[in-house]
Amino acid sequence: MFIGVHRGIIKRDSQERRPIGQRLAAIITQFNLILQIFDVIPIQNATETHWSTELAQAIKSPAELMPLLGLSSTSLPQAEQAMASFRMLVPRPFVARMEYGNPNDPLLKQVLADDIEMLPVSGYSKDPLDEGEHNPQKAIVHKYERRVLVITTGSCAVNCRYCFRRHFPYGDNQLAQKEWDSIIEYIQQHPKVNEVILSGGDPLMLKDSQLSKHILRLNELPQLKRLRIHSRLPIVIPSRINEELLSWVKVSRLDIVLVLHSNHANEIDAAIAEKVTQLKAHGVTVLNQGVLLRNVNDSVTAQVELSEKLFDAGILPYYMFTFDPIEGGAHFDIPIAEAQSLMGQVAKYLPGYLMPRLAKEIPGEPAKTVLAPTFTPDA
Structure with a gap:
């Protein structure tokens, strides 16, 4: 915008002096905010596939997956019954x-x-955390005094076989857009609540037009300080972090914490690191919580490499949970004593700020139970 002429030189405001790329990005961001009101997919990087397209192309059967990995069906476990109980869903990225x-x-x-x-298997159940006992109304899980968890959707971009909510009654907790009034009212009725956690399923499965409306409602509650989002979607489909998402992130008055879910260093690549950089540039704190899983990350090397890779990507290790005894996942479980010994070995190779807290969620306890690593002499 022209603001005056002095000695024959046209003066422009500070925005006009920015590089053309930054100015164009700002224009696109503003335009995207307008488009979100009308639920239209905004302009995006022309070289990047929209995340919804990548989600639609996700793999849904072993027969489709195995050829991509050079594996034959004979190398697979029998899985017909398990697939019928909990379907396969794996994004191609x-x-x-x-x-x-x-x-x-x-x-x-x-x-x-x-x-x-x-x-x-004895001791494994459909609701290992007794969330049903802390589900006072549809889509609300309220276990801790100052935090409320909202089940935004039952959908995920990837179906993890160890998921502690694989049997959760999402049908009874399906939240329609108009029912967000009840969520707001519940929070207002509990004035000690200062943080809302969006969970699921995966909250980033919602359209950004929906999320932006929810965030605007939460912004209006003076009691709230933080918004936490638990999501695995940016790990499995990094393109989920796009201009649409960043546009509502930047206008929120709340401190936003994105807690990602990655269990192995091989899950982290340059695309994820780039997206984390964008999030942090918009003031988002990015953490990771994982689950200790048999034959996945139950070694010193796997844990050390995961923490190092996370930090290289700008993500701070937060929690490493012991396995929640969900029905159908017993083969992933690791005894507590073994987990503590493992993390004691890991601590020898990592600085304290890269050590995730080994923790277990015990039903009825007022907070997560942090488990101290145990140290044993080197063999």
Whole structure:
């Protein structure tokens, strides 16, 4: 915008003096905000596939997945019953990080169904965290005094076989757009709540037009200080972090914390690091919480490499949870004592700020239970 002429030189404001790329990006961001009101997909990087397209192209069967990895069906476990109980869903960007020809790839292990999931195992249940006891109304889980978790959707971009909510009654907690009034009212009725956690499913499965409306409603509650978002979607489909998302992030008055879910160093690549850089440039704190899983990340090397890779990508290790005893996932479980010993070994190789807290969620406790690593002499 022209603001005056002095000695024959046209003066422009500070925005006009910015590089053309920055000015164009600012114009696109403003235009995207307008488009979101009308639920239109905004302009994006022409070289990047829209995340919804990548989601639609996700793999839904072992027969489709195995040829991409150079594996034959004979190398697969029997999985018909497990697939019927909990379907396969794996985005192609995540598959691209799996090791070709390796049936024991740690990323593959997390998503490949196995009929051993159907075997009954004592001590494993459909609701290992007793979330049903803390579900006071539709879509609300309220276990801790100052935090409320909102089940925004039952959908995920990837179906992880160890998921502690694989049996959650999402049908009873499906939240229609107009029902957000009840969420706002619940928070207002609990004035000690100062943080809202968007969970699911995966909250980033919602359209940004929906998310931006929800965030605007939450912004209006003076009692709230923070908004936390738990999501695995940017790990499996990095393009989910786009201009649409960043446009509502930047206008929120709340401190936004994005807690990603990555379990293995091979899940982190340059595309994710680039997206994390964009998020942090908009003031988002980016953390990671993982789950300790048998034959996936239950080694010193796997844990050290994960923390190092996360930090290289701008993500701070936060929690490493012991396995929640969900029905169908017993083969992933690791005894507590073994987990503590493992993390004691890991601590020898990492600085304190790269050590995730080993933790267990115990139903009825007022907070997560942090488990101290145990140290044993080197052999």
